Amino acid sequence: MKFPALFGRIAFSTLAALIGAAFALPLLWFLFAPFNARAELGLAIPDPFTLSNFNTVFGNGFAMQALWNSLIQAVGGVILVGAAATLAAYALSRSSIPGKGAVTYILLLFSSVVSGSAAMVPIFLIISAAGLMDTHLAVILTFAGGLLPTAMFILRDFIDSIPKSYEESAMVAGASPVQAFFDVALPVIRPGIVVIVVWSFVNIWGSFLIPFILLRSSANMPAAVAIYSFYSEAGTPVVTLLAAYSLIYSLPVVALYLFVSWRFGFRFFGGIKA
Amino acid sequence: MTTEPITTEAKKVRNFSLLSNRAGAAFLTPAGLLVSVFVIVPFFWVIFVSFTNRTLLGRTALNPEFVGLANYLALFDPATFFQRGQFGFSLILTTQFVLASALIGQALLGLLLAWLIQTVPPWIKRLTETFVIAAWILPEVVIGFAWFAFLDRDAGTLNMMLNAIGLPSGDFLLDQPFWVIVVFNTWRGAAFSMMLFNSAFSSIPPSYFQAADVAGATSWQKFRDIAVPLIRGHIVTNLILITMWTFNTFTPFLLTNGGPSYRTELVSIYNYRVAFQDFQFGKGAAVGVIMMLINLAFALVYLSIGRKKKAPGT
Amino acid sequence: MASVAFSKVTKSFGEFKAVSDVSFDIGDGEFVCLLGPSGCGKTTSLRMIAGLETPTSGQVMIGGEDVTHFHPKDRNIAMVFQDYALYPHMNLADNIAYPLKVRGEAVSKRHARAKEVADVLKIGHLLDRLPSQISGGQQQRTSLARALVYPAQVYLFDEPLSNLDAKLRLEARGFLNHLQRDMGMTAVYVTHDQAEAMALATRIAVMDQGRIVQYASPIEIYRRPATTFVANFVGNPPMNLVEVEATKDDGKLQLKADGLTIAALPMTDAIGTALAAGSKLTLGIRPEHLDVAGAGAPNTITAPLFANENMGPESLVTIDRGEGARVTARIFTDDHIALGETVTLGFAADHVHLFDSAGKRIPEING
Numbered sequence: 001m002k003f004p005a006l007f008g009r010i011a012f013s014t015l016a017a018l019i020g021a022a023f024a025l026p027l028l029w030f031l032f033a034p035f036n037a038r039a040e041l042g043l044a045i046p047d048p049f050t051l052s053n054f055n056t057v058f059g060n061g062f063a064m065q066a067l068w069n070s071l072i073q074a075v076g077g078v079i080l081v082g083a084a085a086t087l088a089a090y091a092l093s094r095s096s097i098p099g100k101g102a103v104t105y106i107l108l109l110f111s112s113v114v115s116g117s118a119a120m121v122p123i124f125l126i127i128s129a130a131g132l133m134d135t136h137l138a139v140i141l142t143f144a145g146g147l148l149p150t151a152m153f154i155l156r157d158f159i160d161s162i163p164k165s166y167e168e169s170a171m172v173a174g175a176s177p178v179q180a181f182f183d184v185a186l187p188v189i190r191p192g193i194v195v196i197v198v199w200s201f202v203n204i205w206g207s208f209l210i211p212f213i214l215l216r217s218s219a220n221m222p223a224a225v226a227i228y229s230f231y232s233e234a235g236t237p238v239v240t241l242l243a244a245y246s247l248i249y250s251l252p253v254v255a256l257y258l259f260v261s262w263r264f265g266f267r268f269f270g271g272i273k274a
Numbered sequence: 275m276t277t278e279p280i281t282t283e284a285k286k287v288r289n290f291s292l293l294s295n296r297a298g299a300a301f302l303t304p305a306g307l308l309v310s311v312f313v314i315v316p317f318f319w320v321i322f323v324s325f326t327n328r329t330l331l332g333r334t335a336l337n338p339e340f341v342g343l344a345n346y347l348a349l350f351d352p353a354t355f356f357q358r359g360q361f362g363f364s365l366i367l368t369t370q371f372v373l374a375s376a377l378i379g380q381a382l383l384g385l386l387l388a389w390l391i392q393t394v395p396p397w398i399k400r401l402t403e404t405f406v407i408a409a410w411i412l413p414e415v416v417i418g419f420a421w422f423a424f425l426d427r428d429a430g431t432l433n434m435m436l437n438a439i440g441l442p443s444g445d446f447l448l449d450q451p452f453w454v455i456v457v458f459n460t461w462r463g464a465a466f467s468m469m470l471f472n473s474a475f476s477s478i479p480p481s482y483f484q485a486a487d488v489a490g491a492t493s494w495q496k497f498r499d500i501a502v503p504l505i506r507g508h509i510v511t512n513l514i515l516i517t518m519w520t521f522n523t524f525t526p527f528l529l530t531n532g533g534p535s536y537r538t539e540l541v542s543i544y545n546y547r548v549a550f551q552d553f554q555f556g557k558g559a560a561v562g563v564i565m566m567l568i569n570l571a572f573a574l575v576y577l578s579i580g581r582k583k584k585a586p587g588t
Numbered sequence: 589m590a591s592v593a594f595s596k597v598t599k600s601f602g603e604f605k606a607v608s609d610v611s612f613d614i615g616d617g618e619f620v621c622l623l624g625p626s627g628c629g630k631t632t633s634l635r636m637i638a639g640l641e642t643p644t645s646g647q648v649m650i651g652g653e654d655v656t657h658f659h660p661k662d663r664n665i666a667m668v669f670q671d672y673a674l675y676p677h678m679n680l681a682d683n684i685a686y687p688l689k690v691r692g693e694a695v696s697k698r699h700a701r702a703k704e705v706a707d708v709l710k711i712g713h714l715l716d717r718l719p720s721q722i723s724g725g726q727q728q729r730t731s732l733a734r735a736l737v738y739p740a741q742v743y744l745f746d747e748p749l750s751n752l753d754a755k756l757r758l759e760a761r762g763f764l765n766h767l768q769r770d771m772g773m774t775a776v777y778v779t780h781d782q783a784e785a786m787a788l789a790t791r792i793a794v795m796d797q798g799r800i801v802q803y804a805s806p807i808e809i810y811r812r813p814a815t816t817f818v819a820n821f822v823g824n825p826p827m828n829l830v831e832v833e834a835t836k837d838d839g840k841l842q843l844k845a846d847g848l849t850i851a852a853l854p855m856t857d858a859i860g861t862a863l864a865a866g867s868k869l870t871l872g873i874r875p876e877h878l879d880v881a882g883a884g885a886p887n888t889i890t891a892p893l894f895a896n897e898n899m900g901p902e903s904l905v906t907i908d909r910g911e912g913a914r915v916t917a918r919i920f921t922d923d924h925i926a927l928g929e930t931v932t933l934g935f936a937a938d939h940v941h942l943f944d945s946a947g948k949r950i951p952e953i954n955g
Contacts, residue, residue, distance in 0.1 A: 008493060020406070025424065025435075041422075042430065042434060087301040087305065091293055095301070096291040112569060112576070113566050120558075141312060142312050146312060163671055166675065168673070170686065172665060173661075188676060208414055213550060253412060287642060288642070290659070
């Protein structure tokens with residue numbers, strides 16, 4: 001290798017490593033504080049290394065209730081999004097309903113126009129009019145409606161890429177449309193469904209604004225809102241609890257991300273986060 | 275082999291497709307209902323509410339009155355438009371925020387990262403990617419709190435490092451709140467641009483670059499003359515998407531609450547304050563309508579590009 | 589088994605007519621190939637027999653019954669797809685037995701039957717594998733097994749061999765031919781490979797632009813192609829077509845073209861009719877009917893040598909008549925042929941085909 005080329009490679013590597021380090025810095029604290037019984041906002045190596053903060057979290061009824069609420073809302077939303085998006089995407093891909101192209105276009109348009117932060121007033125009013133204020137269902141339905149257009153679109157593309165000959169061969173062999181859907185189509189599109197399920201779960205689990213405006217009582221509050229109230233309202237935050245709690249709360253997201261990148265490759269997830 | 279008779283009671287199929295129109299309509303119904311109620315109805319309802327003086331509490335909560343354009347006139351009142359805590363200030367702040375943190379910060383940093391990690395050793399690539407993506411996938415409240423700790427006046431990691439190299443501490447959230455949220459949002463969102471550009475770069479056949487290598491091109495020349503022109507479409511897509519997302523983001527609220535004294539009050543946060551802290555739903559709805567109109571403009575551009583790209587193939 | 593018939597079938601996709609006004613009959617036990625270039629309507633025709641497309645107008649009959657508007661599942665047919673359409677989540681046994689499953693057969697019975705068919709196709713030892721774990725040739729045989737596992741009235745094949753490499757393709761073709769002799773099944777087989785059609789079919793329907801150009805036995809199509817299109821499509825290398833200027837001279841037909849010498853042909857009524865429509869005819873000679881001419885041969889064509897390709901048992905000698913008009917001779921010798929710069933190829937008058945100015949065959953020119 002010529003000298004300038006070698007020099008260039010070293011410079012590139014150094015620059016990449018520096019940027020990586022800059023991205024790591026704000027997160028470093030999270031690697032240490034959860035395991036430090038005396039953690040404060042400063043960066044410090046735990047001494048001794050302890051899991052006592054996690055015990056504090058598990059003993060905190062409010063925190064555990066909030067995690068449970070997050071789970072209810074995320075799972076509820078995911079079931080709705082997964083089921084409704086699968087059916088709708090299959091119809092958009094496989095039926096010859098007139099105007100389905102226009103439907104897809106309008107859905108995409110609306111879903112990008114009606115963002116949570118632009119539509120918070122009418123969403124609040126609709127939930128309020130439906131008498132669902134401060135319920136899990138309010139959050140579940142709002143997220144399902146908001147995530148569905150994108151989920152349908154991703155899944156429709158996925159189904160479009162699957163040869164129609166799967167269902168055709170089943171029908172020629174004597175299967176009814178219902179049999180062809182459940183025996184052949186559904187198993188074949190399962191990877192696509194997994195992706196939108198993971199994507200919706202991560203979105204609902206991590207979101208703050210919608211539950212923040214739709215929920216009042218601590219009995220229904222998800223972890224996202226709980227963490228915010230821990231560090232914004234309580235005067236001096238209980239840093240030890242918060243650090244461990246945030247870590248626990250982040251784990252499902254990290255685990256799902258690792259799962260998707262292991263199962264479908266890294267880039268696939270890249271394109272689909274809202 | 276025996277021949278089975280065809281069943282004579284077979285149902286007639288008018289025009290075969292894998293899913294009949296009736297079944298297709300049934301399949302579309304659940305999603306159609308959910309999307310209608312929570313996406314399409316809000317779009318029209320917000321327009322309606324923006325012409326009323328509806329509030330969260332009090333008399334006008336139940337019986338809002340039609341006030342015409344009053345909410346819009348209040349938002350665009352020339353006397354107060356540019357004052358802190360007013361709509362105009364917020365809109366300009368948001369524009370600067372989008373320009374600095376999305377179009378310059380995220381896009382350029384993402385492009386740089388995508389190009390860098392093509393050539394660096396795999397372990398550096400993996401490590402860098404891991405942190406950049408972690409910043410993007412972790413839940414927003416966790417990120418908000420992480421930065422809250424990172425920037426802490428007394429003990430935060432940033433000030434600790436500044437002190438270590440002999441620089442004085444700073445209370446950045448108080449002194450430079452705008453630049454804090456710009457850096458914050460760049461940091462938070464660069465991963466998307468990096469991944470999009472990365473996949474765009476890897477869709478270029480390696481032979482293009484090898485041919486340039488043979489011709490003696492430098493890394494910069496390859497970047498400028500081959501890579502960038504070939505991914506122009508991806509760049510446009512990326513810029514529109516991150517503009518829309520950054521325009522609508524609420525995450526900086528978790529770090530600054532819109533303050534101090536409205537200095538980080540983006541339109542999304544302004545909308546929240548007007549509607550849910552000042553309880554003026556009518557005015558909040560008017561803000562929502564304007565946000566949606568801006569979103570609509572970007573979405574139309576984005577979808578028309580997407581359509582054009584698809585058209586020749588289909 | 590059953591017969592199949594099309595009666596004035598038209599299929600349009602928007603403005604585009606994929607199949608226009610096609611009628612044909614396929615007898616019980618016949619193996620018919622639909623042959624033509626891509627976009628000629630052959631696959632659409634097959635899919636209308638399967639019920640996967642509904643004709644815009646006309647009728648599709650199976651076993652004498654009008655099935656035009658029957659759902660595919662109600663037609664009792666079997667079909668092998670070009671991409672095999674093997675279900676990736678089922679092992680081979682379940683894939684092959686799937687048609688029996690939807691017919692309500694018990695698990696033990698259908699697996700026994702799947703094993704039986706798989707053994708015949710020499711994939712019996714792979715029944716536990718997933719489609720992704722076997723080779724392309726094995727996948728092809730699995731899709732064939734799935735079609736053969738139940739007794740169907742008609743077997744449909746949509747380019748089933750096009751994804752195989754050349755050697756496997758020959759092997760599978762031979763097997764299909766054997767199967768047809770064995771079972772005497774009614775089959776409709778779509779292909780763009782003329783050799784496949786020649787080898788397998790009892791009759792070939794050559795299609796072009798949504799219509800059937802010729803529907804006849806392979807030998808008939810080879811010997812008496814109905815149009816220049818068929819002549820050019822069937823045969824490898826295809827028939828040489830030379831544009832000639834025809835004149836009636838002294839009660840005989842004189843043909844003129846650069847480098848061409850041909851003895852006058854006897855006039856017939858058909859030639860007279862053709863000449864009345866236009867004097868520009870097309871002369872066709874199959875490559876295997878051309879040879880390097882000796883001195884004084886009566887019928888020859890002369891042009892500069894373009895290529896001389898020795899293939900082992902035969903040589904392909906191509907001469908270039910200018911403007912891309914080339915003539916190829918297929919000469920059966922395993923020896924290298926020494927040739928000069930200019931080559932004269934000769935042919936016998938009774939191997940000459942003539943087509944009129946519209947490209948239609950002029951019948952019986954040799955008496």
